[in-house]
Amino acid sequence: MSSPVDGPPPQGPPNIDLYTRNGFAGPMATIVRAQYSPPYTRVRGNYAPHRFDIHDVADAAFADPRALPVAVLDGAGVSVEVSRRTEPAGFAVRNVLADELHYVLEGEAALHTDFGVLDLHPGDFVLLPRAVTYRYASIGAPLREMIVVTESQLAVDPENAPGVLNVDLHVDAPVPDPTTNRGPGEYEVVIRHGQEFTSYFYDYDPMPCLATAGAPIVRRFNIENVHGLGVEQGGLMPPRLINDATTRTLFYHLGNRRSDRPPIHHNADYDEVICYVAGPGHYGAVDKPGTVTWTPKGIIHQGPEEDVPEGYEAWLLETRSPLSLTPAGREIGTLMETGQFDIHPSASQPV
Ligand SMILES: [Fe+2]
Incomplete structure (x- = not known):
């Protein structure tokens, strides 16, 4: 079979392959090679780059209003999940063992949380730390989210702030709203503990929050307010948006920049x-929002x-966890070449 078409070698021989430890933070070394190294002709086994469109997770997976997010990639203590909601949830959720970072790809919704209410819009990143209860209270337009679940403690902590993201101006928090009390009735809170769920029931609405004080816990910002800093010459690492003290799960902005x-x-x-979330420009062979x-x-x-x-617009999750495709991920994933992130030429051939 012919070699994958990744575009021409960017540098011409000699080609430099950069070996890096600890992401962008550790020792680096270059390897000089005569050949352009990303192309591979085929692969046998599961440890292979893939791409998928989260729209390809079948709607049937979310048809039940009780449906929970569907994991497409998971590894030690980290999973990448997809959620779709067309109607409010009749229950609240509290993940007691992991922090959740939600990215709103499409839709509008009111999200009730322990700390108040957030109106969700496309482009929102919402950090819901562990042990915070939340409920999708109303859906203005069908909601599609990408959710990263991690046992690490996440913090909105942009590098090069406020140039990249002005935290004072553009990171907000839920607003307490006592009018969200739904009155007497039976209420369910689903406790998520790992891959298991336990439901608690109440005869009062457990969600409304009258007021809060102290450190902001739930945080939200929109990708519109994230700016890619450029350089006139040379290369530049993507700026970090969300930090993790254990360095297991880090989030970076990956929109266009010089x-x-x-x-x-x-x-x-x-x-x-990498989650490509908005055009119109092509990111290599990726041009459909929702492509991962x-x-x-x-x-x-x-x-x-x-x-x-x-x-x-795009963002990057880097994780030390060795991810693999879940069964749902395997259903929608396609082998990917690693030059332009196109579908690999061998993907349509029998392995
Ligand atoms: Fe990379």
């Missing part, structure tokens, strides 16, 4: 999950040009 195309590299410690690319740690890749004049 910077050289990323080097050919292999990331020794982090899986890279996954490159497992240690696999040589380059990735597309990020200096796209038409503009696009």
Whole structure:
């Protein structure tokens, strides 16, 4: 079979392959090669880069209003999940063992939380730390979310703030609203503990919050207010948006910006999950919002040009957890080449 078409080698020989430890933070070394390293002809086994469109998770998976998110990638203490809601949930959820980062790809909804109410809009990142209860109280337009669930403690902590994200101006918190009390009746709170669920029932509405004080716990910002800083010459690492003291689960902005195309590299410690969320510009071979690319740690890749004049929005999850596709992920995933993140030419061939 012919080699994958990744576009021309960006540098011409010699090609530099950058080996990095600890993501963008550890020792780095370059390997000079005569050949362009990302292309592979075929792969046997499951440890392979894939891409998928979260719209391809069948609507039937979410038809039941009690449906919970569907994991498409998971690993030690981390999962990447997809949620779709067309009607309010008749229950609240409290994840007691993991923090959740929700990204609203589509839709409008009112989210009740222990700390008050948030009106959700496309482009919102919502950090729901563990042990916070939340309920989808009303759905203005069908909601589609990508959810990263991690046992790590996450914090909104942008690098280069306020240039990248002005926390004082553009990171907000839920607003207490006692009028959300739904009155007498039976209420259910689903406690999520790992992959198991336990329901508590109440004869009063357990959600309304009259007031809060202290540190902001639930935090929200919109990708519209995140700015990619560029450089006139050379390359620039993507800016971190959300931090994790254990460095297991880190989130970066990956929208268009003036910077050289990323080097050919292999990331020794982090899986890279990129979520392309808005156009109109193409991010290499990716042009449909809701497309996710996954490159497992240690696999040589380059990735597309990020200096796209038409503009696009994307974000990057880096995780030390060794992810793998879940059964739902395998159903929608396609083998990916690692130059432009296109479908791999061998994907349509029998393995
Ligand atoms: Fe990478």
